[in-house]
Amino acid sequence: MKIAIASGKGGTGKTTLATNLASYLSEEKQIILADLDVEEPNSGLFIRAEKIFQEDRYKMIPGWVENDCTYCGICQEVCNFNAIINLGTHILVYPELCHSCYACSELCPTAALPMQKQKMGVLKHYKKGNIDFVESRLDIGQEQAVPRIAQTLDYINSISDNKEIILLDSPPGTSCPVIEATKDADKVILVTEPTPFGLHDLGLAVETMQKMNKDFTVVLNRFGVGNADVEDYCKKNNIRIIAMIPDSRQVAELYSRGELVYDKVDSFKQSLDSIKHYILGK
Amino acid sequence: MKEIVVISGKGGTGKTSLSASFAFLSGSEAIIADCDVDAADMHLLMSPDFAHNEDFYSGQMASIDNEVCTSCGLCLEKCRFDAIETDGERYQVKELDCEGCGYCERICPVGAISMKEQKAGQFYISGTRMKNTLVHARLRAGAENSGKLVAKVKKEAKRLAEQENKKYVIADGSPGIGCPVISSLSGADYVVIVTEPTVSGLHDLKRVYELVKKFDIKTSCIINKHDLNPEITNRIMDFIDSESVVHLCNIPYSNTFTDAITRGITVLENGDTEMIKVIKNAWETIKKSINDK
Numbered sequence: 001m002k003i004a005i006a007s008g009k010g011g012t013g014k015t016t017l018a019t020n021l022a023s024y025l026s027e028e029k030q031i032i033l034a035d036l037d038v039e040e041p042n043s044g045l046f047i048r049a050e051k052i053f054q055e056d057r058y059k060m061i062p063g064w065v066e067n068d069c070t071y072c073g074i075c076q077e078v079c080n081f082n083a084i085i086n087l088g089t090h091i092l093v094y095p096e097l098c099h100s101c102y103a104c105s106e107l108c109p110t111a112a113l114p115m116q117k118q119k120m121g122v123l124k125h126y127k128k129g130n131i132d133f134v135e136s137r138l139d140i141g142q143e144q145a146v147p148r149i150a151q152t153l154d155y156i157n158s159i160s161d162n163k164e165i166i167l168l169d170s171p172p173g174t175s176c177p178v179i180e181a182t183k184d185a186d187k188v189i190l191v192t193e194p195t196p197f198g199l200h201d202l203g204l205a206v207e208t209m210q211k212m213n214k215d216f217t218v219v220l221n222r223f224g225v226g227n228a229d230v231e232d233y234c235k236k237n238n239i240r241i242i243a244m245i246p247d248s249r250q251v252a253e254l255y256s257r258g259e260l261v262y263d264k265v266d267s268f269k270q271s272l273d274s275i276k277h278y279i280l281g282k
Numbered sequence: 283m284k285e286i287v288v289i290s291g292k293g294g295t296g297k298t299s300l301s302a303s304f305a306f307l308s309g310s311e312a313i314i315a316d317c318d319v320d321a322a323d324m325h326l327l328m329s330p331d332f333a334h335n336e337d338f339y340s341g342q343m344a345s346i347d348n349e350v351c352t353s354c355g356l357c358l359e360k361c362r363f364d365a366i367e368t369d370g371e372r373y374q375v376k377e378l379d380c381e382g383c384g385y386c387e388r389i390c391p392v393g394a395i396s397m398k399e400q401k402a403g404q405f406y407i408s409g410t411r412m413k414n415t416l417v418h419a420r421l422r423a424g425a426e427n428s429g430k431l432v433a434k435v436k437k438e439a440k441r442l443a444e445q446e447n448k449k450y451v452i453a454d455g456s457p458g459i460g461c462p463v464i465s466s467l468s469g470a471d472y473v474v475i476v477t478e479p480t481v482s483g484l485h486d487l488k489r490v491y492e493l494v495k496k497f498d499i500k501t502s503c504i505i506n507k508h509d510l511n512p513e514i515t516n517r518i519m520d521f522i523d524s525e526s527v528v529h530l531c532n533i534p535y536s537n538t539f540t541d542a543i544t545r546g547i548t549v550l551e552n553g554d555t556e557m558i559k560v561i562k563n564a565w566e567t568i569k570k571s572i573n574d575k
């Protein structure tokens with residue numbers, strides 16, 4: 001079963017929840033935790049585990065073979081992302097604009113643009129007890145998160161025997177990367193906080209989830225600050241809030257040190273328990 | 283005219299609250315740009331009037347005309363994004379998967395596929411209660427944040443600043459290290475990185491700083507919630523010191539940020555005199571260092 005943990009905005013406690021939940025559930029179950037926030041992967045800081053596998057990750061971009069090129073210009077014309085410029089004496093490829101669609105490569109009449117690998121990041125697989133932890137990290141200056149997320153999900157499918165609970169710590173926001181990270185999830189947990197920012201961003205995330213026809217629920221973090229607007233919004237729109245985690249400086253301090261929370265803060269553990277019931281369908 | 287961009291590697295550090303505070307302090311001297319189009323929250327503190335509102339189009343999506351399609355299956359075979367599906371007879375495009383590359387359109391032997399422009403969001407120019415203009419946008423749910431909408435917001439803010447002879451553009455930057463933040467940083471004169479003393483905060487600060495370094499922009503840093511973890515605060519101080527990043531200020535952990543957001547105002551208007559002093563000082567330092575070369 002795949003559970004995505006997402007949030008409209010960053011900093012709502014998504015990673016804290018994902019890592020603690022993974023650890024808590026692993027007391028009884030096999031868990032795969034994937035950090036899909038490929039721009040800023042952080043879960044690994046909390047799961048101090050042993051690395052068992054590491055691999056460079058690539059994307060495919062066209063490589064120009066000067067001798068075969070007739071400068072017909074078809075490549076430039078077919079590229080919808082302006083990633084190819086025909087200078088008449090030279091073909092320039094802009095790797096960061098390329099979406100790896102293969103159009104230029106396969107439509108080139110003289111096959112002068114074979115696709116080749118370019119390194120984009122690193123995937124790492126760690127293990128600790130019942131938790132398999134996978135993270136993929138975008139190299140600095142590499143811009144496209146979506147293909148990285150897709151590759152990480154492929155890797156997870158390859159190591160999964162479909163019996164584990166797979167937790168996907170998704171990137172923040174509501175744009176493409178989130179869609180990629182949540183589209184195969186059976187259930188989505190949206191983490192938010194009871195402030196106007198939290199409400200506004202939750203609204204956007206809900207819109208995205210509805211568009212994707214997802215089974216989703218809300219976890220309200222930092223409960224006690226702000227106001228009741230998020231609760232009212234959820235009530236009005238029939239959205240289930242499965243847990244309210246009280247605001248606490250102690251949690252913030254534990255988080256700041258990279259420590260797990262639930263074994264030290266009882267109210268946090270109770271919230272995890274409610275979430276566990278939701279995940280296991282009780 | 284100088285452009286100041288406020289960024290933070292990770293979310294929840296108070297970036298937007300601080301950007302709005304600088305917007306408040308600069309008043310009519312600045313044009314404000316909200317480049318965090320994915321979670322555009324700045325307007326919630328500024329009471330904008332949404333005076334100008336336009337659709338933003340970016341990218342394309344394929345669509346198959348089933349009247350013309352002969353079910354040859356070539357598009358499905360060629361699409362690298364598995365964005366075409368079939369029940370054996372009818373072929374159709376999976377909207378969430380289509381990257382808009384247009385390959386299928388080009389190779390369809392009977393011309394059954396056409397590319398349609400995609401509405402990617404909404405773009406606004408507003409007057410605000412702070413007597414300045416806010417350029418902001420809203421990315422449509424699930425749209426691609428390619429950095430183009432961010433680039434448009436910045437370009438318009440700059441154009442307005444030049445036209446109206448403003449001293450500053452203050453931009454609430456995008457999170458992360460991908461396309462949107464690269465768009466936020468390009469062309470900026472000064473960057474403020476807001477961070478917090480947590481293991482993730484320090485980690486993300488280092489990553490985003492690696493990116494900032496490529497731009498060769500004058501850089502400064504604010505440590506929010508500094509007393510949450512004094513040990514990491516020291517490590518951040520050491521790090522920015524070794525990189526010659528200007529340390530603007532430390533802000534204590536408090537609920538003033540959350541309270542202010544809940545009231546729809548900036549932290550400067552919430553009556554916390556110590557906080558007001560610290561942020562005002564930071565703004566004065568920014569103004570001073572941006573103007574001396």
Ligand code: SF4
Pocket residue numbers: 061062078079080081082083084093097098099100101102103104105383
């Ligand atoms: S593979 Fe596609 S996106 Fe990349 S350069 Fe070729 S046509 Fe452009």
Ligand code: SF4
Pocket residue numbers: 101343344360361362363364365366375379380381382383384385386387
């Ligand atoms: S436009 Fe490209 S991504 Fe979209 S369906 Fe056609 S081939 Fe696939």
